[in-house]
Amino acid sequence: MSTAAITTMVVGMLAIWGGLTISVLLTMRRSRRGAPPRDRRR
Amino acid sequence: MSHHASRAGESSVTDAREQWGTRLGFLLAAVGSAVGLGNIWRFPYVAWENGGGAFFVPYLFALFTAGIPLLVLEYSLGHRFRGSAPLSLRRLHRRAEWIGWWQVTVCFVIASYYAVVIAWAAAYAWFSLDTRWGGDTEAFFFDEYLAVTEAGTFGGFRPGVLIPLLLVWLVTLMVLVGGVRRGIERANRVLIPLLVGMFLVIVLRAVTLEGAAIGLEALFRPDWASIGDASVWIAAYGQVFFSLSIGFAIMITYASYLPRHGDLTGNAFIAGFSNASFELLAGIGVFAAIGFLATSSQVGVDEVARDGIGLAFVVFPEIISLLPGPSGLYGFLFFGSLVLAGISSLISVTQTYVAALQDKFLLSRRTAAILAGGGTAAVSLVYATGGGINTLDVVDRFINGFGVAAVALVEVVVVAWLVRELQALRGHANAVSDLWLGRWWSIALAGVTPVVLGWMTIDNLRTESTAPYAGYALDFLAVAGWGVALSAFVVGLLLAWAPWPPQVSLARTPAAVAPVPRPPAHRPVRRGDDGRTR
Numbered sequence: 001m002s003t004a005a006i007t008t009m010v011v012g013m014l015a016i017w018g019g020l021t022i023s024v025l026l027t028m029r030r031s032r033r034g035a036p037p038r039d040r041r042r
Numbered sequence: 043m044s045h046h047a048s049r050a051g052e053s054s055v056t057d058a059r060e061q062w063g064t065r066l067g068f069l070l071a072a073v074g075s076a077v078g079l080g081n082i083w084r085f086p087y088v089a090w091e092n093g094g095g096a097f098f099v100p101y102l103f104a105l106f107t108a109g110i111p112l113l114v115l116e117y118s119l120g121h122r123f124r125g126s127a128p129l130s131l132r133r134l135h136r137r138a139e140w141i142g143w144w145q146v147t148v149c150f151v152i153a154s155y156y157a158v159v160i161a162w163a164a165a166y167a168w169f170s171l172d173t174r175w176g177g178d179t180e181a182f183f184f185d186e187y188l189a190v191t192e193a194g195t196f197g198g199f200r201p202g203v204l205i206p207l208l209l210v211w212l213v214t215l216m217v218l219v220g221g222v223r224r225g226i227e228r229a230n231r232v233l234i235p236l237l238v239g240m241f242l243v244i245v246l247r248a249v250t251l252e253g254a255a256i257g258l259e260a261l262f263r264p265d266w267a268s269i270g271d272a273s274v275w276i277a278a279y280g281q282v283f284f285s286l287s288i289g290f291a292i293m294i295t296y297a298s299y300l301p302r303h304g305d306l307t308g309n310a311f312i313a314g315f316s317n318a319s320f321e322l323l324a325g326i327g328v329f330a331a332i333g334f335l336a337t338s339s340q341v342g343v344d345e346v347a348r349d350g351i352g353l354a355f356v357v358f359p360e361i362i363s364l365l366p367g368p369s370g371l372y373g374f375l376f377f378g379s380l381v382l383a384g385i386s387s388l389i390s391v392t393q394t395y396v397a398a399l400q401d402k403f404l405l406s407r408r409t410a411a412i413l414a415g416g417g418t419a420a421v422s423l424v425y426a427t428g429g430g431i432n433t434l435d436v437v438d439r440f441i442n443g444f445g446v447a448a449v450a451l452v453e454v455v456v457v458a459w460l461v462r463e464l465q466a467l468r469g470h471a472n473a474v475s476d477l478w479l480g481r482w483w484s485i486a487l488a489g490v491t492p493v494v495l496g497w498m499t500i501d502n503l504r505t506e507s508t509a510p511y512a513g514y515a516l517d518f519l520a521v522a523g524w525g526v527a528l529s530a531f532v533v534g535l536l537l538a539w540a541p542w543p544p545q546v547s548l549a550r551t552p553a554a555v556a557p558v559p560r561p562p563a564h565r566p567v568r569r570g571d572d573g574r575t576r
Contacts, residue, residue, distance in 0.1 A: 001255050005262040008095025012262070015102055016322050020315035027308030027476050 059124060060222040060407075062299050067227035069312055072296055074230040074386030075287045076317040077237070079159060079354075082383060085281060085321040086328040087349030090261050092277045093268030100269065100278035105314055108494060109282040111486040112450070113293060113310035114479065115457065118467040120297030121304050121474065123550075126397035127291035128538065130298065131453075133550055135461045141453050142398070144534030145291035148445035149394040151530055152290075153418045155434045156391065157214070158425040160384035161207035162187075162355060163377045170362060170373025179359040189428050193436075194518040197428020204426045210385065211419035217389050218396055218411035222299045226393060230386055237382040238320070240375045245327035247372055248334070251365075257333020260343040261325055276501070279494045284442065286317055287387070289450025289495075291394040298397070307475035328353070335361045351431075354380060392418060404543050432514070433522050439511055440523035443502035445530050451495035458488040 001009075062068040089097040123130035128142030165187070169175060175182040184190050191197030217225045248254060268274045287293065297306065329343075335357065336343045348357050354377075362373035392415055399410040425434045458464050464484045471479050510519055542548060 001259045002263060004264055005095060005259045008098065008264045009258065009262040012095065012098045012322060015098065016315065016318045020312065020319050023308065023311035023315050027305060027312065029476075 060299050061301055063223045063227055065305070065309070067223070067231065068296065068300055068304075069309060069316075070230040070234045071226050071386075071390065072293065072309065072313040073316045073320075074234050075292050075296065075390030076285065076313060076387075077234075077320045078285075078287070078383050078387035079156075079380060080285050081317065081321045082324045082328065082380060083350050083353045085285065086261065086325040087347060087353065088277055088281050089325055090329065090347060092274040093265045093271075094260070095262040095264035096266050096268055097274065097278065100275045101282065101318075104275070104278040104282040104494075105318060107486045107490045108279055109286050109288065110310050110314040111483050112283075112288040112454070112491060113286060113314055114307055114471055114483060115454070115464075115467060115487055116288060116293035117297040117300075117304070117306040117310055118471045119457075120294035121300050121306055122467065122470045124298050126298065126401045127294045127394060128398050129401040129546070130294050132542070132548055134457070134463060136548070138456055138461065140535050140538035141449065141456060142291065142294075143537040144445075144449050144531055145289075145294075145453070146395045146398045147530040147534045147537070148290050148441060148449055149292070149391045150414075150418060150421075151437060151441045151445065151526060153388060153391045154421040155425050155437055156384065156388050157210050157418070157422050158203065158207055158430065158434060159351070160210050160381055160388060161203055161426070163380035163384060164206040164210065165202050166355065166359070167374050167377035167381060169359075170377055171370045173359070173363050173370060173373065175359045175363070177363075179363075180356045182359070183355045184431075188431055190431055191428035193429060193432035193514050194522075195429040196424075199423070199426055200428065200430070203430070204423070207422060207426050208419070210388070211415060211422070213385060214388055214392060215411060215415040215419075218392060218415055219408050221407055226389055229389065233382050233386045237379055237386070240382070241320075241323060241327065241379045244372060244375050244379065245323055245330070247365075248327045248330035251330060251334035253333040253335075253337025254330035255333065256337055257329035257331065257343055258326065260333070260347070261329035276494065276498060280498060281321075283450070283495075284446065285321065286314065287390065289453060290446050291398075292390045295394045295397045296390065303474050305474065305476045306471045307477040307479050311477065331361045332357070335364065338364050398537075401546065402537075402540065402542060404545060432518075436511065436514060436519060436522040437526050440506070440519075440527040441530065443506065444499075444524075444527040447495055447498050447502065451492060451499055454487055454491050454495065458484075458492065464488060 062071070089101070092100075119130045119134065120127075123133040125133060126142070127145045128139050131142040132139035169187075175187075187202055188200060189197070217229045219225065220228065249258075283289065297304065300306075300309075329347075332343060332347055335346050339346065346357060358376060359373070362369050362376070365372055396407070396410045396414045399405050399414055400407060403410075405413070424430065457467070464487060468479055468483055506523070510516055511523065514523075
């Protein structure tokens, strides 16, 4: 495979699979602004 | 008096609305709906044809400016108004209900032929075990398995399609009768992990085949000049849009079963990226396998790359036959993956009108599921005949172009520009979500999405009116194409015309969206005088 193809493959993987990982981590952190503690537990 | 009677009835109806057991259950169902046949047989080809690695740029842009915003919009509509698509849109505005029914009738049409493709895949999973297709996979599929007759004819039932089709509907009906938690959620808890596991085995095998690098090179080699081409951007929006199951009632329906604190935005990001992740995985697996076929046949990738039915039922059987080692097993895993991806999507499509019938005609889940599922199964028999594939091809083309895309355009324009509810829905999403939704969301939905969907609809109109699709006869296109797409619209209007029973509240804030008590698990357990746990 050419360097250009390998680079776009790796960047694409990082963007999409990284996006999924970040979405999961962010929502797991319950980072909702101003949420009362009771709501954060849910 | 009638007011009080209505309130009491409303309470009994709305309080009984089903709910997902867990957030993971909802997410798996939403991902199961989005991940379908299109992820496996459409994305790889669209990406390859539209700039290869450079396609990631318009694709990700489309995901952020249309895919995820539309997901949040539909989650918000379903969650805020706690109903099927027609009921949620009726509660949004009294003149918006017909959009929900149009979406539901589009779903009915799609379910009727989608089940047939799953039936083909199920049959092929069986055929894989002894690679029954022989040397000429194209002749086997069209002449032997389907024994295709002329477009517009029936040509008798094909038992090889009919039997798996009945099994597909049996499984789907059993899941739907089971309900949201015990049927749909439980099924997706099995289907999705199994699908991902099976598909991973296929991808790992594909990337270790001789010639895989040639296929991956073709898929990922970037053609940066293509980014300046408008058609590439439309292809990216089209892929994101059709792949995510947005714009036709599914996500509204599924979100209506979320608990009060549903984290709509977080769920939309997770579902959107999960779908994209699976597409990327499919792209790698499919093109690695295509590279293997090209190398084995000593031809270029462009000579063997195909999409849709041709990829799954002509190219893949050829690849499977050439595989070293237990080829039948890999064939079974590939077609089994198609079945699993298809069934989880079919369940979600059918659930839209099961829920709509439950809401509007106060049917029990069992009655609604048997009526709706049984009715669709009966219609789907049309596609289990010799002429079925031609009818399927035309219906699919027109219902996507003038059903799915058109109704999504209408939905977005009505919500954003006519009833102007985007701001309120954003407020709702932010009130119940862990992730904050900024103004970009409103801009994407009010500006970008209508422009792209409008362009797609006009382009579809222009294409279909210029030349007959795939050379089919005009009268056949008039009935199976325009006729079916128009009927979905007209039947949708008629269903919206029927009055709602007085027990169903049509108020913007029905009792169902009032704060709900915390689940019993959070309350102290107390024993009553009768000794039973309350």
